[in-house]
Amino acid sequence: KVMVNTLNWIYKVKLDELGGILKNKARLVARGYRQEERINFEESFAPVARLDAIQIFPAYAAHLNMIVYQMNVNMAFLNGILRVEVYVSQPD
Numbered sequence: 001k002v003m004v005n006t007l008n009w010i011y012k013v014k015l016d017e018l019g020g021i022l023k024n025k026a027r028l029v030a031r032g033y034r035q036e037e038r039i040n041f042e043e044s045f046a047p048v049a050r051l052d053a054i055q056i057f058p059a060y061a062a063h064l065n066m067i068v069y070q071m072n073v074n075m076a077f078l079n080g081i082l083r084v085e086v087y088v089s090q091p092d
Contacts, residue, residue: 004087005030030088 008031014022061068 004089007031007088007091009091028091 008029010027010029012025012027014025016022058068
């Protein structure tokens with residue numbers, strides 16, 4: 001049995017400081033909330049650091065006179081390896 005996820009358009013209007021329309025934005029999203037655990041996926045996990053760990057790390061690095069670099073990976077999920085086939089249908 002194959003489950004087809006449906007897609008949905010999300011529209012947003014960006015406003016300037018005076019409340020005038022700056023630009024219209026549209027985004028296509030999958031409605032994955034219809035998926036069922038152990039049928040459509042095995043596990044869902046997103047690693048998140050605790051706040052105290054985030055606060056201790058730079059303090060410890062400063063104590064050891066270490067240089068700390070920071071980066072943000074915006075496309076981590078887009079470039080990830082997909083292990084199963086996922087089917088989607090076009091929105092109405």
